[in-house]
Amino acid sequence: MHAVLLKPLSLLAFFAITSGTFGVIVAQESVFRLPKDQCVLNVKRDFGAKGDGKTDDTEALQKGLDASAGQGEMRQGRSNVLWIPNGTYRVTRSLVFKQALGPWLYGESRDGVVIKLDDNAKDVTAVLRTHPNEKGPTSADWFMRNLRHFTIDVGNNPDTDGIRYHATNSGTLADVRVVGKGKIGINSSFLDQSGPNLIRDVEIDGFETGILSQWIWSQTLSNITIRNCRKVGVSVSANVVAIEDLNVIDTPLALENTFPNDWVHWGGVVALSGGRFKLTQAQKDKTGPAILNTSILYARDVQADGYSALIRSDTPFTGIDPKTPLRSDSFRSHEVKKLFGEATDTSLELPIKPTPTIPWENDPDLWYCLDDAGAIPGDGIDDTDAIEAGLKQAAAAGRTHVYFRGVGGPDPNGFTMNRRVAIPSPIRRVMGLGWGRVLSEVPEAGFVVDDHSADAVHFQNIDAFGGPPIQICNRSERKTMVVESCGVTVVGEGLGDIFITDCPANVDLRKPKQNCWARQLNPEGTSDVGLVQNNGATLWCLGVKHEGRGVRFATRNGGKTEILGLFNYGGSPEEMDMRPSFIVDEAAFSVAGLREIAFDSHTAYNKVRETYQGETKTLDKQAEGGWIGWTLYRSRR
Numbered sequence: 001m002h003a004v005l006l007k008p009l010s011l012l013a014f015f016a017i018t019s020g021t022f023g024v025i026v027a028q029e030s031v032f033r034l035p036k037d038q039c040v041l042n043v044k045r046d047f048g049a050k051g052d053g054k055t056d057d058t059e060a061l062q063k064g065l066d067a068s069a070g071q072g073e074m075r076q077g078r079s080n081v082l083w084i085p086n087g088t089y090r091v092t093r094s095l096v097f098k099q100a101l102g103p104w105l106y107g108e109s110r111d112g113v114v115i116k117l118d119d120n121a122k123d124v125t126a127v128l129r130t131h132p133n134e135k136g137p138t139s140a141d142w143f144m145r146n147l148r149h150f151t152i153d154v155g156n157n158p159d160t161d162g163i164r165y166h167a168t169n170s171g172t173l174a175d176v177r178v179v180g181k182g183k184i185g186i187n188s189s190f191l192d193q194s195g196p197n198l199i200r201d202v203e204i205d206g207f208e209t210g211i212l213s214q215w216i217w218s219q220t221l222s223n224i225t226i227r228n229c230r231k232v233g234v235s236v237s238a239n240v241v242a243i244e245d246l247n248v249i250d251t252p253l254a255l256e257n258t259f260p261n262d263w264v265h266w267g268g269v270v271a272l273s274g275g276r277f278k279l280t281q282a283q284k285d286k287t288g289p290a291i292l293n294t295s296i297l298y299a300r301d302v303q304a305d306g307y308s309a310l311i312r313s314d315t316p317f318t319g320i321d322p323k324t325p326l327r328s329d330s331f332r333s334h335e336v337k338k339l340f341g342e343a344t345d346t347s348l349e350l351p352i353k354p355t356p357t358i359p360w361e362n363d364p365d366l367w368y369c370l371d372d373a374g375a376i377p378g379d380g381i382d383d384t385d386a387i388e389a390g391l392k393q394a395a396a397a398g399r400t401h402v403y404f405r406g407v408g409g410p411d412p413n414g415f416t417m418n419r420r421v422a423i424p425s426p427i428r429r430v431m432g433l434g435w436g437r438v439l440s441e442v443p444e445a446g447f448v449v450d451d452h453s454a455d456a457v458h459f460q461n462i463d464a465f466g467g468p469p470i471q472i473c474n475r476s477e478r479k480t481m482v483v484e485s486c487g488v489t490v491v492g493e494g495l496g497d498i499f500i501t502d503c504p505a506n507v508d509l510r511k512p513k514q515n516c517w518a519r520q521l522n523p524e525g526t527s528d529v530g531l532v533q534n535n536g537a538t539l540w541c542l543g544v545k546h547e548g549r550g551v552r553f554a555t556r557n558g559g560k561t562e563i564l565g566l567f568n569y570g571g572s573p574e575e576m577d578m579r580p581s582f583i584v585d586e587a588a589f590s591v592a593g594l595r596e597i598a599f600d601s602h603t604a605y606n607k608v609r610e611t612y613q614g615e616t617k618t619l620d621k622q623a624e625g626g627w628i629g630w631t632l633y634r635s636r637r
Contacts, residue, residue, distance in 0.1 A: 051087020406434015
């Protein structure tokens, strides 16, 4: 039986436009249960929460969040998963993430787990705040926030945010609903420093502003529905935001993209693919546009119903056919950057596949702990044989999910591997319950999906976190591989599809005709050849953040690479560092919505080096200046 499912609707409704009208498809809600293990903490069983909608569960939830990040009395120093069974959990003050790593929060179901703030609560800025501080300045070192499957109900508190969300390099807010009469549904701007991180499959209803995304280092939004906001759906400034499938209903302004003060060089950059904006009959007295832009905007496949216009943009270009003012197949606010004049003025527009949903295992007897096979973190002994033996034992027993218990504490604290290990069928998920740290000093060591693996294999919460990363490789002819919230090197050596989600990872696609889709990709470091290498494959990226020096993306040998939303941070201490950010060698490349900055070093001297039919040209700082912002770069091919 094929294990890959099309991405189900984790929202209660998905909005599609057919002949100018919106239809509604109602989805069945998913349930997520976890194995009985010391690394899985139950907020009711272990911390005394009631979930009855009457008892004040604030203290129990706070203790659970602390324990998930390795604090408190439960498994102190080790990371854990906090599981919240269905129920309504009454809170009277902010729930706060206090530690730099974690927590890992899983509700049993999105609509079944409700964290509800009392009406008229005093001095509560947000129901959930993922940083110990209310405001900046702060460091960027707050990682691995994983928050899934629950509802935040702000109640009647007009000055309170739903979630103040801060995460860096790796952070996922997924399958979450935020409702109530509040100020901002998801506030990603309260500290003026964060990112990159991912918000996906989220529904927001009833705030002044749906999502505020400004003064941070890149954010990715995927499959977002916003309703009944009093002011604006998504507000962007001083940030790069990549967005796909944004649905905004009965909100006066769906999307605004501006610059702070008069700092045009630090204006918002938005790359949007797929937007549906609707005012119902009761809201059609609103006469403004759906999108208001004064900065850098690339948008495609966007349309509106009930607004006076689709886009109002105070920029040199519009790209909208005046005969169809409420629909645009492609909009760009500024001229296209290109080295070969014959290049088209559009992005590559590669086919987009949603990340497949691999079925979650709710039978605790079908989970297997690799620690129990003899893998021991931090003991200095190679764990490869134990991990491989555990995978074989799990497969022989018909287990579908295998996991590492979360690690923590000072180094050494990780598992080690010195060679490749294949994932045998029927195992379809390999994950850390908490932070699963796996390291290797040996090139090519790590996990492999091959033709004997399950039809789809999902890796999650495996991260080297500053140490030498393992590889996770798909060398199969047809199997699907999903890599989520993993700090690894993702390798393609076959033809099976690869999906990357919320990963501080390098990518090496070695074989032509392989396909890879990445959402929130954060490759960092110094490279002469490319942190992301595409040798003939097809690579589509939504939301990329770089940091470091040298080559970022290299596309060669007929490969195709398309990026929507890229933040290039850093540069070189040497102004004449000639390594280009992007290499395009007899290949196709486009990047829409790019911002490059460098505070304490020089921005890249050479931005793009492109070779077409044997002729090489370079776009450099002499033409572009220092900090740059592009609507679109397009190669000749």
